[in-house]
Structures are given as C-alpha cells and as structure tokens.
Amino acid sequence: MTEYEPVIGLEVHAQLITNSKMFCSCPADYQSAPPNTHVCPVCLGLPGTLPVINSEAIKKIILTGLALNCSIAEQTKFDRKSYPYPDLMKGYQISQFDLPICYDGHLDIDVDGEARRIGIERIHMEEDVAKLFHRTEAGSGEGYALVDVNRAGVPLMEMVGRPDIRSAEEARQYLVAYRSILQYIGVSTGSMEEGSFRCDANVSIRPKGVLEYGTKVEVKNMNSFRAVFHAIEFEIERQSKVLNEGGRIVQETRGWVEAKGETISLRSKEKANDYRFFPEPDLPPLIVKQSWVAEIAELLPELPIERRVRFEDELGLSPYDAGQVTASPRLADYYESVIQHYIEINGPSGTIAKSAANWTITELGRLSNDGQIPVEDSPLKAEYLAELIGLIDQKIIGTSQAKIAAESMFTTGKSAKITVEELGLAQITDSSAIGDAVREVIEANPSAVADYMAGKETAAKFFVGQVMKVTKGKANPTIVSELIIEQLEAKK
C-alpha cells in the first residue's frame, strides 16, 4: 500500500462586526432581529438601487490582513459573481475576483511543539446572502422555503489559505488560530454555531515524496471545529482507499454529514457554476491610501501569539498553559485579571501565575464545558477566583473544598468568602479542636495504636484519614499529622 500525504487548503468565511451592512445602512446584526426587519430596497436588491461601500468593513478587513502579515492592495475593486439562487437578492453577489484587498500573508501555528507556517493567498470582501429555511407543508408534505433577508448584505470576509496544511489536526489548529486572531482584533465573533464563521476545505492526497498535487475535493457543511477535523480525516481515508483500490479521485464538491460521520457527493466539477465575474460597474475602483493603512496598523492589539510569548516569558507559563489561556482574548483578559486581583488582595506571589492558569484551564474549563458557557461569561468573576486561590494559599480552605466552592460560585456568582462560609468549607486550624478529634480517634482504635507501637509507621496515615472523616475534611491535614504523631509518641 502506498503511503499518502494529504494536501489541505481552507477557505474561511467570517462575518465582520460592523454597525451597518456592507452596501447599505441597514443594521448588520441579523441574529436577534425578527425575520425581514433589517432590510431596505438596497439589500432587498430592488430595481434601481445602488451599493455604497461600508468603510468600517474595509477598515476591519485591512486590520485582519495586517494581523495575518498580508500585503494590502493600494488599488482594489469589486466584481459581480453571478449565479441564480433565491438567497441572492440581485442574482449576483458583490465580491472580489482578481484584486483582493489583502494578499500574500501567513499564519504561524504550533502543532505538537512543531512550528508550522501556513500561507494565506488572499482575503477579500463580499456580502453575505439571505438565509433560507427549508420547510415541509404539514398536510401535503410539499416542500417550500422561507427567505430571511436580514443576513443579506452583512459584510463577509473570505480568507483563502494556501494548500500548506498536511493533516486534519493542523487544519483544526490553523482554524482555531485564525479565529482567535479575528477575536483578538475584534473584527468577528467567530461563532461557527451561529454561522458567523464558516469553513470549506479543499482536500487532496498524493503519494509521499511526489510534488504534484492530486485531484482536489471541496468539502462543505462543516459546522464545528470538530466537524472540520473529522471531515478531513474521513476524506483523507476515503481518498486513500479509492486510490489503493485502483480508483480515481473525481473533482467534486462533497458535503459533511455529521450524523453519519461521512462526506457525500453534492455536485461534480462538470456541473459547477460559471460565475461570469466582471467588474462591478456600480462601484468605482477602491483606492486604499497607505497613510490610512498606517493608521489602521496603529489599532492592532497584542495578537494571540504575542500574548502567549509574553505569558511564557513574564509569567513563566509552560507553552501549553500559555496557549490554553490565550485561546480567546477574553479568556486571556480573565486570566490576567485573576492575577491582578490576587496581587491586590495578597501582594506579590511566585505561584499565582501557575495556579491561576491551572484553575482557569482545568477546573473552570470543566465547569465551562458542562455548563456550555465560556469561562469569561460565567457568573464566577475573576476577582472571586483570585479570592478563592487566596483562601487556599492562606490555608483557610483545602483544594478539595475549593473545588466545591468553585462549582457553586460558577452558578451563583457569589464571592469566595461568602460561599466558603455558607457551605461551611473553612478548614479547622484550631489545634485544640483538632487535638480533641485526634484523641477521640486514637481511643476508638486501640489495635491501630498497637500496630503503630509495634513500629508500623503507616498506621499514622490511617489515623489522619479517620480524623479527616470525623472533621468532614475540614481539618488542616498538616496540623492533623503533627498532632497524631505528637499524641502517639506521648503514649510510647
């Protein structure tokens, strides 16, 4: 069997966050609005209407280009892409054909500790289309479709990556990194679930060592990062199987069927649309002044990779931890805020960076997954997590009590102190109270005492467990151990 190397290129559509649509003044937020309320003659494509470019959208795509190391075109233009479909109000989409605003960039990712640079061919501006809802008539079973034009004309940015990706995992990492950048620079919400971030993958395989590309297949309908990963994995395997069985890969568009975990053929290349691109005569060429690009460059915030490196260098985080807490800008803000609050309460600390990272990634990560709510949006505020870590460090509570507290705080939003108090989680550090419990346990277990006396030092551990049980886990374990040894030694 031949060993194959996958060649993958991603095309990613991301809606830009702007007040108004790409070519008219309708509000661009379409998710929350009742159907067909954010519309006007322009985005409805009524006869005689004309597009006007939204400069905020242009600014945001340029910001994106700069964040991805792209060149920014000094002169660019829009083109009409024609195809008949009821989600397209004008019968053509205003897009960009041969002169994209951003071109020749790259994105650096880290896959299993290996640095990879994935090329970006272009990022161009276009308008989103209307949303179709396919329905079936209850009685007759006849199919019909409803059209919501709110989404038509929302600024949409298409990034075309070079075929530099070599595995499904690389594709996933690249997509995560791209989304993270968009979120960092504040141009897109990047939500695959809501459809503001969509990915198509071009997948081909070639025998290892061969330079020539194989026939590529375009995979669509992947609605999550997981889906992208699995669809590509599936496609690599499918293509390998076809070739190994002596078959031929057909150039086609395939759709990922989540429920079945497979891709199915949607249309062959022979039936592909001829989009008949030509320059949009309703919009003059767009001249992008270099001085404007320089102004926009000033707006570039710290990017994920820069923040990650800073966290590693300044806070001493491991590359893994740094990568995790910088996954989204708001999570990174949350993490930094925890540290800041901690220092305000407790003063400087050599351990807070690591412990805050652990809590944010592991414990809150788990609660976030369970509750389907991002850590930074949960009721558990950064300042309360800082407070909670402070309580651990001051040995007021133990780690296991802290986890119980955190779980509660994640839903109630109450402060650490109040939660620990209400749930009675504080550690017992009063030596006389612990001493009483130790005495009680020693008196109740004469055989274990005998074992200890006989030299079985491990018997002491049994007593620690028993004392913790009696104190419901609240006794400070260090003090418990000390007192047990003290009392047992006194009996010798």
Added chain:
Amino acid sequence: MADQIHYQSVRQMSDALLAKDISVIELADAHFERIEQIDDRVGSYLAVTPERAREQATTAQASIDSGNVTPLTGVPMQLKDNLATRGIPTTCSSLMLENFVPPYDSTVTASLANTGAILLGKGNMDEFAMGSSTETSAYKLTRNPWDLSRVPGGSSGGPAAAVAGGLAPYSLGSDTGGSIRQPASFCGIVGLKPTYGLVSRFGLIAFASSLDQIGPLTRTVEDAALVMNAIAGPDTNDSTSILRPVIDYSIGLKDGVKGLRIGVVPEYFGEGIDPQVAQLTRKAIQQLEFLGAEVSEVSLPNSKAALAVYYILAPSECSANLARYDGVKFGFSTHDAPNMMAALEATREGGFGTEVKRRMMMGTYALSSGYYDAYYKKAQQVRTLIRREFDAAFEKVDVLITPTTPTTAFKLGEIQDPVVMHANDVCTVPANIAGIPGISIPCGAINGLPVGLQILGPHLSEATLLRTAYAYEQSTSWHAQHPTI
C-alpha cells in the same frame, strides 16, 4: 391661454405661474386634458398620475404664493418609466415589472419633487431601455407626433413624443447608447445626455450601469439648462456620481460661440449616414462658424469600433442587472412549475420580451468562462482607446459636431433586423463609451421629419454644450416649429 400653453417653454410657463396668469393646478389640468385628447394617438404615457399631481400642485402653489420658487416650481413634467416613483408603478415597459410599485423615489424624482415639479405621469419606452424605436415596449406603441406612422425613436420614445407633442414641457429620459439624443432628434426637440456621473443613477432601473445616464428632454436649450440645475450634483447613494459642487447652467448660456473651436469628424459623415442628414449638419456647422466659431477637422478612427464595444459591454452588464427578476420578491411570476429552477425559467421566459432576452443571451455569452478575454476584456480595452481618442481630440477643439442619427424617423415596423436597428446608435454610442456629454438639438427637417445635430464635449463640459446649442438655436427657428396634432 390654455390652448397655446402646451408648446410654451418651461421658462414661459414658470413666468405665467409667477404672474398668476394661470395656477399650478390649471396648468397641470391643461396638460391632462391634452393627454386625454391626443395621447391615445401618440401613446407617450404609460400611466398618468393626476392624484399625485394634485397633491404636488397644492404645495407648489403655496411656494409660488410665498415667492419661494425655482423655474421648475409648479411646472408639470413626465418621467420615463424606468425612474422609480414611490407608490406609483414603475414598469420599464416590461411585463416583468407589471405590478412593481417602488417603495422609494429615484434621486431625480425626489430632486424634482423637492423643487416643486408636478408629475403628470410615466413615459413609455423600449423594454428595459433596450431599443431605438420604443417598439419593444410590452404595453403600447408610441408614435412620432410629426408623423403618426413613424416611430419616435427610443428608448426614451415616450418622453420625446410627449415633449414634442405638447403633452409635457419636459421629461427625464435615460441614455445608454443614445436613448435620449436619438428620440430627441427624431422628434425635433432638445435632448441632453450629461457626463457619466453628473446625475445620480439611484432609482434608475439599470440597463447597463457603466453607460446609463439620466438627462432632460425639452423643447428649448434654456429649459435643458433649467432642468439640469435641478437634477445634477453628487449623491451619496450613487458611488459613481461625481463629487463636484452643483453649478448654475443658465449662467453663461447666452455668451455666444465667438472663438469656440468646433471639430468636425469625417468618420461621422460617411457610410450609412443619409446624405441629406449630413448636409443639414454641415449647414448647421456653417451657421455656427458664421456666429464666430472656428471649425477644423478632427479624425476619430476608433469611433467606428464604439458600436461593437457597446454591443458587448451593455449586454454583459444587463445580463447581471436583470438577473434579479426571478419572480420571487416582486414583479411577474410563474408559480406553475415543478421546482424552483423551473419556476425561475418560466418566469423569465414569460416576463421578458425578445430584444431583452437577446441582449441577456449575448451578455451571458460574452462573460462566460473561456470567452471573457476575447469579448468583455477586449471591449474594455477598446473602450479605453476610444476614451483616449476623445481626450486627445478635446485638446485641439472645444466641441465636436456630428449628426445625431443616420436618418430621420423610420416607419413603425420598418426595421425588423436587430443589427440594422442597433446601427441606429452609431453616432450616439461613442459618447456613452467615453462617458462624455452630448446634446441633440433640431437643425432642420427632411420631408417634414426633424433632423438632429449632436454636439459632444469633454467630461463636464455641459455648460459649453448648452452655450453652443443655445447660440445655434437662437439663430434659427427650428425650436419654434411644432407638429400639428
């Protein structure tokens, strides 16, 4: 008063309104009466809008009474039916838009309304402005008021016939390849196609976006200047509109042509041009020379390619512009089909006429993968050459003078061959390709049929064109002649 007033100029009507010789409503009603009397023979209106006129008249009369006026205040007018009028059907003379009532006004509709103009109704046209005779209208024929057996020209045939026949003092048309100037020539009136971008296209239902331009059809040159004052200027809704302050086109109108450099282009007097038309044009040039202009010859060899360029670019753009007519949101729609694509095809099959289909097919072909470079791209390259050739010519001369059309108005049904019909635009198309302004004014008649003279100038030379046209007009009496109908 009422029986002579329809052939008065906008200026004269305005003066009469200001002098209170007539009220706004009386003036509008005089026109509605004439439309009622003769438009069943002329066919210049697709629809009349007396209710809208009445509303507008009340406001306009109040403006006049308070002295807050422009020369268009209270004066009635017609709009070609491809200009969107809020609440009033706007059909482009197509079955496809039979029931289309725009929820918005075109910028020019709004500009005229704001200045107190009174809308009489919507003018007939070739379907989607594709044609040179108004015979492709899905609704009715329009006849030339000078000879009812002849066409008024097109595509602004309704507007030209209405203005020539005293059914409106002025109308707005659109000109993609000659659609204002050619019918103005056929009907013996003034038609101005402004520089591309001078008048906002917002609300003009597109035929070919890079060529379309709105302009006035009037009975006098001065009236054209007055209408331009109301409709020219930048518009934030049209990204192709020229950012330039509005100027008053009536200033300098009467300054004469002394020292004006006129170029005569031999290529526009050659093959295909009726010798009598050529002769009348040359005579008009002599008249301007007599008035003080300097005449020289300028060759424009690339101009002959303009028609071919036009018949690639205009259909290409229209093939996309007309793609929105799918029967889903508005307009003609056929539901009786097994699926969505079949319904779309049936809608377009039934809703569009032959000429529109022909042009969409041509454009779709020219833009298709594998043909784009040979057709669309090549045409754009030649377009640049034509533009440069005009630029070079206008370094030597101020204006160029040519015939507007190769012949006088032809008979209804006379031209069946689309290629022959398309050739009617040979003199007018180059201006659209180059984006420059052009005006047609009457310069005589052959067998009782008007002949037009075309004056072309560089970008934004409207004031010069109007001044030249005015000088000629005032030294002749063609503008004072009207058809007897």
